[in-house]
Amino acid sequence: MKHIRLRRISGLALPSVFAAALFAATPFLSAQAQQQHAHVHGQMKLDVAIDGPTVVIDMESPLDNIVGFERAPKTDAEKATVEAAVAQLRAADKLFAIDPAANCKLGPVDLRSGALGLGKPDPNEPPGHADLDATFSFNCTNAAAAKFIDLNLFSAFKGLRQIDSQIASSQGQFKRQLKRPAGAQAAQPARLSWGK
Ligand SMILES: [Zn+2]
Numbered sequence: 001m002k003h004i005r006l007r008r009i010s011g012l013a014l015p016s017v018f019a020a021a022l023f024a025a026t027p028f029l030s031a032q033a034q035q036q037h038a039h040v041h042g043q044m045k046l047d048v049a050i051d052g053p054t055v056v057i058d059m060e061s062p063l064d065n066i067v068g069f070e071r072a073p074k075t076d077a078e079k080a081t082v083e084a085a086v087a088q089l090r091a092a093d094k095l096f097a098i099d100p101a102a103n104c105k106l107g108p109v110d111l112r113s114g115a116l117g118l119g120k121p122d123p124n125e126p127p128g129h130a131d132l133d134a135t136f137s138f139n140c141t142n143a144a145a146a147k148f149i150d151l152n153l154f155s156a157f158k159g160l161r162q163i164d165s166q167i168a169s170s171q172g173q174f175k176r177q178l179k180r181p182a183g184a185q186a187a188q189p190a191r192l193s194w195g196k
Pocket residue numbers: 039041062063064070128129130
């Protein structure tokens with residue numbers, strides 16, 4: 001009898017332990033989420049995931065880096081700037097030249113920006129600011145062989161000064177930071193590399 005009662009009590013107690021753990025975890029999670037949505041002009045977050053036959057590049061950027069303003073375009077010149085930037089992002093195999101050893105072809109490109117009316121934008125944008133987020137998927141015959149991506153982001157987007165990148169691959173997880181090279185060097189591809 002006693003044994004059964006104890007089991008029942010522990011059975012009841014367990015869910016509340018889980019609930020307490022969940023509540024305790026919430027502030028940490030939201031702090032992490034805020035960090036993930038950091039919005040600093042000039043800086044871009046680039047996450048690269050190499051998984052099975054795909055290389056997926058996730059980009060989070062203040063819109064200012066990409067077009068020089070953070071609202072819907074007003075003038076014809078601004079509209080042209082937006083059109084050119086969107087075209088560059090859609091032609092992502094020009095922006096991201098993945099290690100030829102991986103033999104990748106560009107797949108779906110998903111662009112998200114509330115200000116530009118693209119996709120499903122992040123609802124957590126800071127007031128008065130706007131982001132352009134994107135997911136670029138590449139299909140590869142040997143994705144695991146990829147050890148670098150040559151980025152043409154600094155030449156394409158003049159407002160971009162720094163790229164903070166995390167790479168998740170079968171070789172491990174890597175963090176890399178690339179800064180805009182000085183002068184004419186910025187027109188050259190910047191190599192994001194990892195592994196051995
Ligand atoms: Zn901003």
